[in-house]
Amino acid sequence: MKTQRMLREVLSRIDGRGYPAYKELAGSWQMEGFVLFVDHVQGDPFASPSSLRVQVPAQTARFPEDLYANDTRKTALEDAIARIFAEKIRKFSARSGSGKSGALIFPQPSPEVIKRTAVSVDGGTGAVTAVFRAGFPAEGRRIDGRAMERLVLQKIPALVQETLVYPNLDGKVLSSSCDLAEDQEALRAFVKREGLAAFVADGAILPRRDGVSKAPLPGAVPFSSPAALRVTAQLPHRGTVTGMGIPRGVTLITGGGYHGKSTLLSALSLGIYNHVSGDGRELVVTDDTAVKVRAEDGRSVFADDISLFLSDLPGGADAHCFSTENASGSTSEAASIVEAAEGGAGVLLLDEDTSATNLLMRDALMEQAVPNEPITPLIDRIRGLYEKMGISVILAAGSFGAYFAAADTVLLLDHYRVSDITKKAHAIAKGAARAPRPFAGVPSARRCPVQDAALLDPRTKVRTDGTDGFFLGRKEVDLRLVEQLACEEQTQALALCLLYLERNCFDGKTGIADAAGILAKRLSREGLSILYSGSRSVPFLALPRKAEILSAVNRFRGLQT
Numbered sequence: 001m002k003t004q005r006m007l008r009e010v011l012s013r014i015d016g017r018g019y020p021a022y023k024e025l026a027g028s029w030q031m032e033g034f035v036l037f038v039d040h041v042q043g044d045p046f047a048s049p050s051s052l053r054v055q056v057p058a059q060t061a062r063f064p065e066d067l068y069a070n071d072t073r074k075t076a077l078e079d080a081i082a083r084i085f086a087e088k089i090r091k092f093s094a095r096s097g098s099g100k101s102g103a104l105i106f107p108q109p110s111p112e113v114i115k116r117t118a119v120s121v122d123g124g125t126g127a128v129t130a131v132f133r134a135g136f137p138a139e140g141r142r143i144d145g146r147a148m149e150r151l152v153l154q155k156i157p158a159l160v161q162e163t164l165v166y167p168n169l170d171g172k173v174l175s176s177s178c179d180l181a182e183d184q185e186a187l188r189a190f191v192k193r194e195g196l197a198a199f200v201a202d203g204a205i206l207p208r209r210d211g212v213s214k215a216p217l218p219g220a221v222p223f224s225s226p227a228a229l230r231v232t233a234q235l236p237h238r239g240t241v242t243g244m245g246i247p248r249g250v251t252l253i254t255g256g257g258y259h260g261k262s263t264l265l266s267a268l269s270l271g272i273y274n275h276v277s278g279d280g281r282e283l284v285v286t287d288d289t290a291v292k293v294r295a296e297d298g299r300s301v302f303a304d305d306i307s308l309f310l311s312d313l314p315g316g317a318d319a320h321c322f323s324t325e326n327a328s329g330s331t332s333e334a335a336s337i338v339e340a341a342e343g344g345a346g347v348l349l350l351d352e353d354t355s356a357t358n359l360l361m362r363d364a365l366m367e368q369a370v371p372n373e374p375i376t377p378l379i380d381r382i383r384g385l386y387e388k389m390g391i392s393v394i395l396a397a398g399s400f401g402a403y404f405a406a407a408d409t410v411l412l413l414d415h416y417r418v419s420d421i422t423k424k425a426h427a428i429a430k431g432a433a434r435a436p437r438p439f440a441g442v443p444s445a446r447r448c449p450v451q452d453a454a455l456l457d458p459r460t461k462v463r464t465d466g467t468d469g470f471f472l473g474r475k476e477v478d479l480r481l482v483e484q485l486a487c488e489e490q491t492q493a494l495a496l497c498l499l500y501l502e503r504n505c506f507d508g509k510t511g512i513a514d515a516a517g518i519l520a521k522r523l524s525r526e527g528l529s530i531l532y533s534g535s536r537s538v539p540f541l542a543l544p545r546k547a548e549i550l551s552a553v554n555r556f557r558g559l560q561t
């Protein structure tokens with residue numbers, strides 16, 4: 001391996017030369033206490049910054065084994081280190097010179113704790129690796145060797161010391177992150193074992209500071225469970241916690257406008273992830289197969305059987321194999337429901353604010369006036385979804401008393417405080433219940449397997465756009481309304497998932513949901529690296545669920561059978 005002294009020599013030799021001379025830096029360099037990998041060197045100062053990795057061996061990193069003794073603790077440790085790295089790297093990033101000179105880039109973490117590629121701890125050797133990008137310094141198009149020397153011989157070693165060497169970190173913060181993650185996994189197991197759809201701890205802070213921030217709202221009313229639904233869980237580190245157990249079945253979250261319904265529902269929808277300490281939703285845990293569905297007019301739908309909700313579509317469209325480039329509110333939401341069901345969702349989450357009203361409900365006067373309504377609304381399907389298919393539904397709605405009779409549990413939000421009004425709601429609904437319509441169920445394996453293996457060019461360029469979606473070549477996958485995506489790294493992973501599926505799983509025999517399931521299993525067993533094997537540098541990725549892989553595939557405008 002090349003030494004630090006050689007690196008210094010190269011830098012003084014190429015100082016002032018044309019930018020391409022930086023290519024000499026590619027490869028690995030033995031630095032004091034760590035190895036610097038230069039995986040990719042940018043072509044010019046304005047191109048995407050160069051890809052670097054630093055790897056600290058166990059004898060220098062010295063993280064106690066207990067912090068990565070199992071997968072849950074390891075993921076939490078990696079996440080905690082990544083948060084420190086994200087914080088510290090900003091201090092060393094200083095743009096000066098041309099283009100992206102001096103910029104250091106690392107993903108800003110969201111409050112969700114997810115397996116990612118940015119920082120990894122090798123469970124076998126105890127070595128710690130961080131991936132980042134650096135804009136190699138230039139003046140105009142000439143190499144600024146002195147600035148580069150400061151970057152690689154001073155800043156990066158200092159960054160490594162401050163982030164990847166255990167004795168320099170706060171060990172308590174790291175071990176409590178690992179403990180919290182284990183408590184959250186224990187709570188998730190509790191939810192499953194007790195036949196619950198979700199759990200919200202007493203004292204949880206659900207609202208966020210504002211529409212864009214993911215920080216908790218200061219001064220918020222802490223969550224408090226209604227007595228009737230209060231359950232007690234024993235966690236390995238925190239011990240006893242109490243909170244609201246939402247039973248499986250049909251749950252209606254009701255209440256006046258602005259009393260906190262949507263806030264509770266969105267906390268539940270992100271309860272599929274673990275959250276960092278201080279988030280307020282650390283002990284809000286939802287069945288990890290839960291899928292938030294909503295209306296998404298304009299989305300593309302490919303060969304979905306939406307006959308559960310629609311029949312006799314105008315223009316002769318086939319509800320058993322429905323495709324469109326431009327779905328309506330109701331057809332898009334119906335499609336999302338059957339797709340989630342096909343993907344194995346155990347819980348569906350819906351909010352009236354983002355649902356198509358006509359898919360939720362139709363009143364008696366309208367039934368008399370409009371003869372050719374193709375929609376059978378959710379109110380007629382919701383019991384069947386649970387009783388015949390085992391899919392629980394949690395619906396936030398303040399305007400449909402018709403759901404009282406269909407609900408097993410009715411929660412009332414009043415000034416952000418929850419009470420259980422199931423008995424009262426059932427009494428009010430007495431006599432007003434609609435006769436349920438026959439329920440056919442969502443046909444399984446309804447979709448023709450994807451055939452065409454030549455959908456994408458092998459050199460397809462991938463470009464992500466925050467959590468909004470991605471482009472594969474010129475084909476866009478719009479994920480703006482896929483609400484359970486936590487971060488841009490997940491979006492990036494989804495783009496690579498689609499390429500992976502196209503190359504490895506779309507064989508003309510395997511259905512889309514099965515293919516997504518196979519990939520999700522491989523990702524959790526073999527790691528995210530299967531998505532970028534053969535690539536020069538490590539992309540910033542975070543683990544998506546099967547449900548989000550499926551959401552991305554289902555929104556890809558280019559599926560063919």
Ligand code: ADP
Nearest residue numbers: 207208220221256257258259260261262263416
């Ligand atoms: P709804 O869906 O019932 O109309 P929202 O959930 O949108 O109500 O909440 C309305 C407002 O109340 C939001 O600004 C939200 O941040 C705030 N809010 C929600 N829960 C709480 C709480 N527990 N404490 C303080 N403010 C809250």
Ligand code: MG
Nearest residue numbers: 261262263353
């Ligand atoms: Mg609302």
